Amino acid sequence: MRRRLLGGVLGGALVMAPVGCGIPDRTEVQIEQRGPAAETNSSLGRGSEPPTREASGSDAEAFVRNFLAAAAGEPDRAYERVKRFITVADKVRLPEKQGSEVALSVVRLTDDPMIETDVDSMKVTITVQQVGLLRANGMLVPPLATESTYEFRLVSAGPAGQDDAGFYVSDPPNVLLLSDEALRRYYRAESIYFWSSDRTQLVADQRYLSLAVPVERRVSEVIRWLTAGPSEWLRVGVSGLPDRTEMINNATGADGRWEVNLDMPGADEERLEQLGIQLAWSLRELDGTLEIKILNQPRKEIDLAEQRASFRPYTLDDDPQRYCVYEGAIHPLALANESAGLVPVAAEANRNVVSAGLRRVDEDVLAALVVAGEDGRQRLAIGRGRNGVEVLTSGPDDHAAMGRPVWIRAGVGRSYGLVVADGKLYRFDDQAVIRPVQLGLTGRVSAVAAALDGHRIALIVGGALHVAAISWEGGVPTVGPARRLVTSLVDPTAVDWAGESRLVVAGSVGRPAIYDVSVDGALETPLREDVGTEVTHLAAYPSTPQAPSTPLAGSFMYEANGVSYRSNPYDRIQREQVQDVTPPPAGVRAGTPTAPFFLY
Template sequence: MRLLLIRRRRPAAVLLAAALSGALVLSGCGIPDNTEVTKVGRGPSPGFASGDDGAPPRHERDATTDTADFVRYYLEAAGGDPDTALERVQKFLSPSAAATFKAPSEIKVVHLADTPLVNPGSDKVTLKVQTLGVLGHNGVLGPAPDTGIQTYELTVAAITGKDGLFVTKAPPVLLLSDEALTTFFERRTIYFWNHEFTELVPDVRYLPADMPSEQEPQQIIKWLIEGPSSWLKPAVEALPEGTVLLGNVPAVADDKLQINLSAQALEPPDDPKALDRLRRQLQWSLKPNLSRVLELKIGNEEQNDYDSNDYLTSNPTYRLADPPERFLIYNGQIRRMSRTPGATDPVPVIRPEANRNVKAAALAHSPGDRRYAALVAAEGNRQVLRVGDAAMGDQTDLRRVALPGGSTGQPVWAITSDDPQTGAIGLITVAGRLYSFSVDGSPVRAVTWPGPSGWISAVAVAPDGRRIAIVVGGRLYLTAMTADGDGPHLSSPWPVQVPALRSVSAVDWGTETSVLVAGTRADRDRVAIIDTALDGTDSTEPQPDIGTETVTYLAAYPVSPVTGKPSPDVVQYMANGAAFDVLSGPVRIGIGDLADPVTNPPTGMVPTAPFFLR
């Protein structure tokens, strides 16, 4: 079976692709031996109807008499305004089929796992799909139960006295291909504050691409008022109860976007800090729609105008240094890499005498000037964790933390706060289970995994410190983390389907809305690194084939959303005990990449476990 990967594209490219796109995928299976099979392939597009306001071209039912194109257009029909999705789909149905067609209002987004098959002499078309999620009216692509590969049958035929083809029998569901999702919707990010009000946390939504631009701010604010996605809700603050939008959001005039919210939007009332948080949340959520000035009016209070970019610092992904400080482990020591920032500086936090017997490490910084270190170190036949924090430029003694027995994964810092009450919390896997640790050196705590049982092989934390990507039993999940006196807690996980991969072994965040995953390909027994949207709907293949060795560890350095870059510039991984850079092709990291030259290197000693200061 060969799977089609839909590449992440800029909006202009999306419009062109809709007019020029072809067949759905390339392979076949599932037809009896005595039946001739015709594979549905790409054909020339016979035309389309254009929308207004830059809307993507939309194919009508009678635009083709080719079954292949017709099926593709049918799988596009639900894309766009969800309120009229059913009506658009019914236009592809025969009058009798349309009259009896009943389907849930949610749209099921699917990836074609095999080529749609047509039997010559038969009107039936068989679709084998993998469900990626369910798109609701609130723009959230929610998780769908993992039902594996599902089969749907369409009956496609001509009707006497009418032009073109019709679906005369359809499954009772609104189907939308993942390719059509990226064409007829724009992926947008709205933001909610974490519980400490220190950083904004992203929440992905899908905005119909045919929505007039002047209506977009109103829809975004409606989504903010409705609250965060269910899986993210435990980790963030919703807008205060009773918040409403007063009137409509007018079109931008005099380079000013005007928003008027009810007095309940501020909690506590008349709090300047609450007002400042609200306007930063709005500015980030409305960033693609912002003009020079945001005019914000709360209830009957005087309006406030904001025309600076100081709100950008509220997003931790924006604050990441570019390029990153890069480190690795060599001969039991944390070493800096050459040709990177700070290459000649001391290793942060750690005194030289403590930098020994290191197996893996994590370095992080707070929004202020503190730095955090976590080292997995060998002590005889056991491994221990050593943790510490210090002001920027300082070093300190590390605190020893005992670890349970078993193989240990890469430590990662999650919450790093300048507030002593919040402190810093990290995560680490030991023997396939997840544990948390604190910078104060207190004992590690087992973190309950609320999803399906399985060996936890990788955990990666987004720059916001609340969203977690985790690999359990070879499957990828998203979850949100909260912390209280009893330690961290994880929300109900969201399973992420990665159609290109049969199984996943490693993960890290590439942008605030995408991750890089490594694993075994679905179409052959080879290993690949895939860059995918958080919901699995839009992917590229930075490394489609890196051999057969399992990737045991993946480290990416996320890029800021203001750069416009769709993927990270720096990606590293470990396989078969060796470290690699993902550039135009995998490049093995050697001792020549160390900032400090090595004389008389020990035989067989190689750099391992590359990581970043994050």
């Protein structure tokens, strides 16, 4: 990493201010054991307001990082806070916007700030990655700016010879910049929920709430987000509140009792019941009661905790099992302190397997296997069974290479899944009917993963990470327009969902690495920064809001260079951990476990 250039006027080594620290200085295993930071969001020990201009003293780099945090907080005061860092003569260079027009350009520093001493000032150059545009409604949308560098100058805030007076910015950028470190520190990533287009499932949508917003206003902010509708990329797969729904005044209440007054056309009992569930989960850190009024008339009172207990967004059994492929067949894995499952596929069908995706549906197991023929060509085979899958139905076509098949955990009636084959995305069903999926993107598809709600997917297309929503209109999944995510990882190779709003992604940061990435790409945490070689297969067991701390929540397994590994802690999966295999004869080299996955 390029180091900052500092003149003698600064003297000595700079001390990094704690304000900008986004990722603790921990070892890889400690980071992994602590859990991905992108969904932790604990504000304990953090200030709700960004630092003042004077906070950095004579530390130039700390001042720059504080300047990149100054816009954080409530939107209506963003310009005021930033202009406190700018010289009087230069304040007019920052055109001011009001209300909903306030937006912050979130950037990720790709290097340390370059600070060069001049005669009476210092030139600052920051090299950035444009992450997104944070709007006043808490939504992070794709970036509009394209700049990869910004330049400005620092001038002393005191008279000549006074080195401890701090600095001001001159020639400032003409936009409000916010570093991703400041986003992590001064905002809370919140999930709000919209009903799926078939109104059977809650689907999470990420927002950012300033920690400066007092708790008594949190209810109002969340309701405003809901009435404004979902993120653009989610619209094809979810239903917003009825058109022209508005909040009448702010929500009121405190100490566990809240009241909200809405103008909501068509607010019948069914809609109010669904709204109550939405609010309970969108305010999931609040307990107590919430009364819903429609045009000043009391209509429904809900106990937030009871409402969450009565409706769970996701259905997961509490006994997930690990499996792998060993010598062409699926086998259970028995790792320390974990019980091994039974082989879910009958021996007659469990042959020539390259990779697999299994799903539990009530008492049945759905199996999607990629199997290889004698010529090495690969084909998808589908089966379903109560006490194990006994018969597989092969798809009509074979391919040179296929990725790990994934089941979509939604829909009524027939079950569907997705698989990548020869650089294209295909949809399959439980009868092995396979159809190509039109994405509207150019480039080769290399990986796909489906969220627990069955209405969102993650994709790697053209060497970039994307997310997209699924519409179930007509009972058949249709993939909507994709949103490209901006991350530090380049050339991603594998992805899966680590949680409701988190992805675990393998790629490169100069060397192969695995990162935890938020669903909008803004928050990322290195999980393993030097894998050693390219990750070709990745499978995770996601955490959920209702069970965030179960033993396997957030765990993942991956394959690199034909060798399989697990997290928690990082360790190679050994042949001895593969169950139901016969040890090879003396002198014969044993196989290695590949393509590990979870059954849940």
